[in-house]
Amino acid sequence: MDSFQIQLQDMSFSYDNSKLILRRINMIIKPEDFILIVGENGAGKSTLLKIIAGVLKPRSGCVLVNGRPIHKDKEYFKKIGFVMQYAEDSFCCDTVFDEISFASKNFKLDRIKERVENAARLVGVDQSLFSKSPYELSSGEARKVAIASMLAHDPFLLILDEPFVGLDKLGKESLRNILINWKKQGKSTVIVSHQTKYVDGLANKVFKLEAGSFSQINPF
Ligand SMILES: Nc1ncnc2c1ncn2[C@@H]1O[C@H](COP(=O)(O)OP(=O)(O)O)[C@@H](O)[C@H]1O
Ligand SMILES: [Mg+2]
Numbered sequence: 001m002d003s004f005q006i007q008l009q010d011m012s013f014s015y016d017n018s019k020l021i022l023r024r025i026n027m028i029i030k031p032e033d034f035i036l037i038v039g040e041n042g043a044g045k046s047t048l049l050k051i052i053a054g055v056l057k058p059r060s061g062c063v064l065v066n067g068r069p070i071h072k073d074k075e076y077f078k079k080i081g082f083v084m085q086y087a088e089d090s091f092c093c094d095t096v097f098d099e100i101s102f103a104s105k106n107f108k109l110d111r112i113k114e115r116v117e118n119a120a121r122l123v124g125v126d127q128s129l130f131s132k133s134p135y136e137l138s139s140g141e142a143r144k145v146a147i148a149s150m151l152a153h154d155p156f157l158l159i160l161d162e163p164f165v166g167l168d169k170l171g172k173e174s175l176r177n178i179l180i181n182w183k184k185q186g187k188s189t190v191i192v193s194h195q196t197k198y199v200d201g202l203a204n205k206v207f208k209l210e211a212g213s214f215s216q217i218n219p220f
Helices: 045-052 096-106 112-123 139-148 169-184
Strands: 006-013 022-029 034-038 060-065 080-083 157-161 188-192 205-210 213-217
Touching (some): 006 045, 022 213, 080 139, 096 139, 112 169, 139 169, 169 188
Parallel strands (some): 080 157, 157 188
Antiparallel strands (some): 006 022, 006 060, 205 213
């Protein structure tokens, strides 16, 4: 794998230039890191993920990829996959195949069919679902398709916001297996989750967000 490191340097953020939501956060994401972020409701976890994903820009400090600001790296969005909370609510295609291939086509990548098949295999989506409407899927299948759609372009880093929410026990166990497979490939993960039992033993770093500040705690 190419070298890959994302670094947050003294990164602060506010939505309205008054109250800081995130205060001077420092964090490094390296290959094979599995980073769990925990914190109360409203602590700023989703905001932090959006900053790492380049969807929001820091007010001060910076986010670097391999030492360069992420907004100067035109390929940055190809290096990450961002699965927002309830990502399946943003489905926009007529078929599961098109949904999974959506980002890869946008990035004008080659070998679309192979990419979709690989991503589907990684998350356990059967090819018999490819021609189905993504809106006809069970909640567990829909979540898998949402994740596969962020894997088909073969990113280095998967960013997941509360991916276990809304899944039944089987769906949660199946998602845990997806994350184990992803990690085995040497890829990185940043995940926000309350349901820490499903990431038990996976995280090598755990951070707690509290009143905008960040502290590293022991892995569970
Ligand atoms: N688009 C927005 N505009 C203004 N304030 C926001 C916006 N999104 C979130 N917030 C506020 O930022 C804080 C952190 O929110 P969020 O990052 O969603 O926290 P968490 O994911 O930990 O629950 C909350 O006080 C929330 O109300
Ligand atoms: Mg949130």
